[in-house]
Amino acid sequence: MTNILIVEDDPMVQFIHRNYLEKIGTFDTIYSSETIAEAKKLLSSRSIQLVLLDIRLKDGNGIDFLTDLRRTKQTVDVILITAANEVNIVNDALHLGVIDYLIKPFTLERFEKSIQRYRTKHQALVTDQLDQSQLDTYFEPQTTIAPTVDLDKGLSKATLQLIQGAIKQLPQPFTVAQLTTETGLSHVSVRKYLSFLEDHHFLKGDTIYRKTGRPYKTYQMVTAPHALS
Incomplete structure (x- = not known):
């Protein structure tokens, strides 16, 4: 069973997330929360594997919430979905081990790639020990910044x-x-x-x-x- 939690205080954006997730059809249960406080209660009382997290929320900051998740060693994975595009925030998110970082607005296609990145990690880490080829299936998809961008002449x-x-x-x-x-x-x-x-x-x-x-x-x-x- 794989469950997901949407932490988003805009009802319309929350609806879009849920609609996309239902189209993809990966998760058994889709929970939602408009506040960090409610999200904490759900995480403590439900089995949740992935969180779609906004940064600017009614009762706090998503980065602070993510920091607390890591400090308490909760194993839930996180994808940040936010309008915040400041470099320092992106760096903080990467250091805190997010699966992906989506900047609003985004397309269903880009959203699907983000969920696929989570799937890839989840599938790669289902055994007790891994060899290099298994690890590469997780890390290699993230080693491409722009598969459609050709290098200029003279660059390698x-x-x-x-x-x-x-x-x-x-x-x-x-x-x-x-x-x-x-x-x-x-x-x-x-x-x-x-x-x-x-x-x-x-x-x-x-x-x-x-x-x-x-x-x-x-x-x-x-x-x-x-x-x-």
């Missing part, structure tokens, strides 16, 4: 993976110089890949003007960088 997937891995290690925002040091690549190469990621909206660039000296540019993630498959 291997170098892009190196760049993306380095970006995840850097504080946000970061500079070209910091990324160059982290990767060991030349400034010219780093700038080419940053331009590619910025053009395809995986990074946001900002020009910083100083009272003296030349302006410089910083970058920050707008989606979590993953390696291309």
